[in-house]
Amino acid sequence: MLYQLPHNRWLRWISRCLLVACSALAVGCSKSPTSSRPVSAKPSHAGSANESQSKSAQTASGERSLLIPTVVAKPVTNAADQPVSVQSSTAQKRADAQNADGTYGKDHVDPEKLNGPIFEKWPKPKVALLFSGAQDGYIEPCGCAGLENQKGGLSRRHQLIKRMQADGWPVASFDAGGLVKRYGRQQELKFAAAVEALKTMNYGAVTFGGADLRLSLTELISAVTSVEENKPSPFVATNAALVSFDDPLVARHQIVEAGGMRFGVLAVIGQQDQRQVNNPEVQFKPAANAIAETLPIVQKQRPDKLILLAHSTLKEATELAEKFGQFDYVVTTGGADEPPAQAKKIGKRTQLIEVGHKGMYCVVLGLYDDRQTPQRYQRVPLDARFGESADMQQVMVSYQDQLQALGLAGLNLVPPTGLPKHTQGQNFIGSATCGECHTKAMAVWEKTPHAHATETIVKLSPPRHYDPECLSCHVTGWDPQGYFPFASGYLELKQKHLHSNGCENCHGPGARHAAAQLGEIDVTDKELKALQLSMRVTKEEAKKNLCVQCHDQDNSPDYAWDTYWPQVEHKGKD
Amino acid sequence: MRSTLTIALVAALLGIALGVGLTWAELGPYSQAPAQLADDGAGVNSGPLPKAVVVGSDTFNFGFMEQDTKKSHTFQIRNQGDAPLTLAKGSTTCKCTLSNLKDDRLEPGESAGVELEWSGSPDEHFRHSATIRTNDPSRPYLTLTIEGRVSRSHKIVPSELIFSSPVNVGEGAKGMLRLYSFESDQFDVVKHEFAGGPLAKFFELRTEEMPADQVAEVEGAKAGKILNVSVKPGLPLGPLRQRIRLSLDVPGQPTVEVPIEGSVIGDISIVGPAAWHDEFGLLSLGAIERQQGARSRGMHLLVKGEHRDEVKLKVRSVEPDFLKVDFGEPEPVPGQSVVKIPFTIEVPPNAPPGDHNNTIERPFGKIELDTGHPTTPRLQIYVNFTVGK
Numbered sequence: 008m009l010y011q012l013p014h015n016r017w018l019r020w021i022s023r024c025l026l027v028a029c030s031a032l033a034v035g036c037s038k039s040p041t042s043s044r045p046v047s048a049k050p051s052h053a054g055s056a057n058e059s060q061s062k063s064a065q066t067a068s069g070e071r072s073l074l075i076p077t078v079v080a081k082p083v084t085n086a087a088d089q090p091v092s093v094q095s096s097t098a099q100k101r102a103d104a105q106n107a108d109g110t111y112g113k114d115h116v117d118p119e120k121l122n123g124p125i126f127e128k129w130p131k132p133k134v135a136l137l138f139s140g141a142q143d144g145y146i147e148p149c150g151c152a153g154l155e156n157q158k159g160g161l162s163r164r165h166q167l168i169k170r171m172q173a174d175g176w177p178v179a180s181f182d183a184g185g186l187v188k189r190y191g192r193q194q195e196l197k198f199a200a201a202v203e204a205l206k207t208m209n210y211g212a213v214t215f216g217g218a219d220l221r222l223s224l225t226e227l228i229s230a231v232t233s234v235e236e237n238k239p240s241p242f243v244a245t246n247a248a249l250v251s252f253d254d255p256l257v258a259r260h261q262i263v264e265a266g267g268m269r270f271g272v273l274a275v276i277g278q279q280d281q282r283q284v285n286n287p288e289v290q291f292k293p294a295a296n297a298i299a300e301t302l303p304i305v306q307k308q309r310p311d312k313l314i315l316l317a318h319s320t321l322k323e324a325t326e327l328a329e330k331f332g333q334f335d336y337v338v339t340t341g342g343a344d345e346p347p348a349q350a351k352k353i354g355k356r357t358q359l360i361e362v363g364h365k366g367m368y369c370v371v372l373g374l375y376d377d378r379q380t381p382q383r384y385q386r387v388p389l390d391a392r393f394g395e396s397a398d399m400q401q402v403m404v405s406y407q408d409q410l411q412a413l414g415l416a417g418l419n420l421v422p423p424t425g426l427p428k429h430t431q432g433q434n435f436i437g438s439a440t441c442g443e444c445h446t447k448a449m450a451v452w453e454k455t456p457h458a459h460a461t462e463t464i465v466k467l468s469p470p471r472h473y474d475p476e477c478l479s480c481h482v483t484g485w486d487p488q489g490y491f492p493f494a495s496g497y498l499e500l501k502q503k504h505l506h507s508n509g510c511e512n513c514h515g516p517g518a519r520h521a522a523a524q525l526g527e528i529d530v531t532d533k534e535l536k537a538l539q540l541s542m543r544v545t546k547e548e549a550k551k552n553l554c555v556q557c558h559d560q561d562n563s564p565d566y567a568w569d570t571y572w573p574q575v576e577h578k579g580k581d
Numbered sequence: 582m583r584s585t586l587t588i589a590l591v592a593a594l595l596g597i598a599l600g601v602g603l604t605w606a607e608l609g610p611y612s613q614a615p616a617q618l619a620d621d622g623a624g625v626n627s628g629p630l631p632k633a634v635v636v637g638s639d640t641f642n643f644g645f646m647e648q649d650t651k652k653s654h655t656f657q658i659r660n661q662g663d664a665p666l667t668l669a670k671g672s673t674t675c676k677c678t679l680s681n682l683k684d685d686r687l688e689p690g691e692s693a694g695v696e697l698e699w700s701g702s703p704d705e706h707f708r709h710s711a712t713i714r715t716n717d718p719s720r721p722y723l724t725l726t727i728e729g730r731v732s733r734s735h736k737i738v739p740s741e742l743i744f745s746s747p748v749n750v751g752e753g754a755k756g757m758l759r760l761y762s763f764e765s766d767q768f769d770v771v772k773h774e775f776a777g778g779p780l781a782k783f784f785e786l787r788t789e790e791m792p793a794d795q796v797a798e799v800e801g802a803k804a805g806k807i808l809n810v811s812v813k814p815g816l817p818l819g820p821l822r823q824r825i826r827l828s829l830d831v832p833g834q835p836t837v838e839v840p841i842e843g844s845v846i847g848d849i850s851i852v853g854p855a856a857w858h859d860e861f862g863l864l865s866l867g868a869i870e871r872q873q874g875a876r877s878r879g880m881h882l883l884v885k886g887e888h889r890d891e892v893k894l895k896v897r898s899v900e901p902d903f904l905k906v907d908f909g910e911p912e913p914v915p916g917q918s919v920v921k922i923p924f925t926i927e928v929p930p931n932a933p934p935g936d937h938n939n940t941i942e943r944p945f946g947k948i949e950l951d952t953g954h955p956t957t958p959r960l961q962i963y964v965n966f967t968v969g970k
Contacts, residue, residue: 121672123712123722190743190842221743278798282738285756286745321706322800343708345674348640348724416945416963417861419820419844427778427822489840491822564674 093170118390132373134266140183141340142366149562158367166393177266184318185216195226200406202230211263214274217283224288246297271310277319328353411473426494434495434518435484437504448577461506480557483509487556632662633717643729653698660687671712744843754812761802777823785811847957848886866966874930882922897949
């Protein structure tokens with residue numbers, strides 16, 4: 008932990024003077040410009056960036072030949088990827104929150120001031136239990152509103168774990184499932200990437216969510232099967248089986264050891280989530296039946312604590328906690344996006360722990376050999392204070408490389424039968440053509456971030472312009488909530504006329520309207536008028552249905568019509 | 582050695598001077614009241630101090646609220662200390678207003694309201710909090726929380742109908758949706774349509790009443806319908822993407838949309854070596870020496886079902902036109918009702934150089950075959966390759 012200044016004014020004065028003097032002395036005597044950076048006195052985390060890169064490359068190299076490339080370990084440098092104290096000072100957190108170019112976002116604010124401090128007055132625990140779940144596909148927070156304003160992401164979670172470890176805390180991590188939320192080839196790649204990330208973070212136990220089990224059996228098996236000797240897969244599913252319960256490919260319980268303690272882990276999927284799954288190769292049992300079968304087997308191994316991971320509604324998890332009072336912790340993905348400030352006690356022994364949604368928070372429990380305070384609870388907002396992890400950056404690079412290699416056709420987004428037409432049935436022509444007549448509207452649009460939306464994702468590291476979930480709102484001609492291109496919509500970077508979140512994303516495809524107006528096709532006066540009217544959008548329609556397609560709560564949490572609309576307000580033809 | 586000592590001495594003196602300046606700037610003159618907000622937790626604990634107290638609980642539960650309605654709760658914060666209490670908003674995940682405050686400052690004994698407002702979102706459970714920073718050294722942050730549940734008129738499970746196992750084109754498939762009403766004891770699906778264009782004719786919906794015990798499984802549900810979705814035989818092979826739109830006669834007459842996704846496979850399948858990517862229908866021949874050309878190995882069509890002996894393969898189209906396709910003789914697979922037809926795809930020697938790697942200018946090579954099979958009359962094979970110069 009970092010040195011804390013004393014509270015007494017004069018002692019504080021003297022201490023501050025001595026501290027600065029020592030720092031200056033260190034700078035004066037050191038040849039290394041980075042040696043003045045305050046880091047924890049604890050030993051650093053074992054997994055250096057280089058090691059992890061080679062590990063990632065090795066793991067990914069066995070994946071699909073030819074189409075999906077062997078991951079080449081790219082050098083990832085990130086000054087923030089250093090193990091510092093989890094209770095580190097504001098100054099340190101500011102360093103972590105720096106942009107890659109060393110600057111802060113223009114609206115930089117200290118995340119601790121925004122979201123509050125964490126682990127205040129925590130002594131070193133005997134073991135720290137980290138609970139996560141319901142990542143819902145958010146392996147990183149979307150940057151539309153500025154990453155500093157958003158919570159979540161595997162990278163920050165890894166930083167949290169590394170910081171706890173750097174402080175010498177033994178950490179055991181558990182995930183209550185729900186790595187993805189959608190279906191399709193991209194989700195399979197994302198699931199595999201997320202599993203790789205959790206393995207890198209050394210998770211002790213991980214279970215499935217309903218959406219995970221909708222993916223193809225091949226992908227599930229390859230992702231959850233351990234390939235390393237003497238390192239069992241962290242996956243556990245007590246009431247779900249891939250193929251058959253008779254010969255389970257996934258363990259029905261786990262024993263996780265950390266800090267000299269043993270944790271018996273069971274994991275269930277609630278009935279509501281089971282009903283999300285229409286996969287004949289996945290079998291389910293009622294959660295209570297499966298727990299009743301398995302719990303005695305685990306209890307025979309005399310674990311110190313019993314944990315139930317419940318990918319379920321809050322009601323189902325509560326009922327299980329009431330029915331099986333033997334569990335110390337029932338961890339649920341049910342409930343609200345934001346976990347509560349404290350765990351909820353159910354019965355004499357069990358604590359119900361909500362982990363929230365979209366990977367925005369983790370819950371950490373500190374366990375102590377202390378009768379008065381045997382446990383401390385911390386809801387951890389995964390905000391900009393944690394910086395980025397080079398290991399997770401590598402996972403993102405690999406994932407984006409795979410998306411690039413497959414291309415939209417390989418992701419099944421460009422079916423051989425052809426792309427679906429936009430609901431208005433017309434083709435896209437690009438904003439430049441619109442601007443030839445609608446010059447005033449174009450002048451407004453050009454000054455908005457919409458006009459360089461594609462370039463924004465191209466400049467990211469790694470670039471995201473092969474990622475359909477980013478493209479859907481950063482180019483012209485896609486279904487923003489369906490994540491697929493319409494016929495004549497953007498397909499690749501060469502199509503500069505379809506760059507940006509252009510006019511036609513709100514007004515509809517305008518190729519025929521433009522051709523009719525420019526006299527390139529013969530239309531009747533009636534059709535000419537009809538085409539003009541089809542492009543018209545009222546403020547009410549925009550407010551109710553259009554802007555929110557991209558400025559949704561997840562990707563644009565600060566969005567408010569009243570403040571955003573005036574910045575893009577425009578009228579029809581000049 | 583001397584120069585190092587000199588540097589060290591100068592650095593130390595500079596450091597002391599800098600430290601004095603910084604400390605003065607941070608702490609100010611001794612007589613000043615501790616008015617600034619606690620920063621790193623190291624507050625000043627001598628002399629008169631403010632004390633921030635939330636009157637009552639710092640969490641308020643709204644219970645159920647209607648979607649798209651607003652509710653608010655005002656928390657009272659009292660200064661029970663002896664020095665002025667300063668309040669400032671930290672992060673909020675809802676609308677948060679500090680009221681009754683002059684300059685965000687409360688004199689000893691004064692109270693102020695902090696109003697938290699939430700508009701019922703589509704999320705079933707909600708919890709939002711506001712962090713208030715104070716200059717109370719014992720409590721530099723207050724977290725105020727509102728929580729509750731948004732009551733909805735209806736809910737459909739699953740929200741997407743996914744056929745995880747591929748649909749066989751000759752057999753079709755079935756899926757089930759459960760629709761719950763939370764407001765009405767009785768409701769109906771008054772209209773439904775499949776909105777996937779010309780392929781909508783391959784989908785059917787049959788609605789039946791949900792038994793009461795199944796309705797009771799979902800908290801708050803008053804009635805339910807079971808919606809049986811049938812996929813008829815004959816859909817084109819490849820990705821399946823459809824959307825069902827339901828109109829309900831519950832208040833507000835909402836429209837519910839459910840995406841349907843999966844993939845369709847036929848009685849005819851292609852098997853091959855590692856270079857064959859079945860899920861994409863893609864043969865990857867990789868980089869090819871121009872003089873040598875390249876030829877696929879071990880590719881077979883497997884035909885099952887009652888029409889397996891009717892299959893007669895013909896090349897319908899080839900792009901680029903230099904690609905060659907040759908078929909072997911059909912032969913039954915011993916012990917199985919399957920016919921196996923070997924075939925090869927060849928990039929002949931001296932083919933034009935270039936990439937065929939899925940770009941607009943150089944798309945994948947594409948081979949279309951007529952099969953003579955009644956439910957899978959046509960097959961497409963994509964070929965990924967690069968011919969060197």
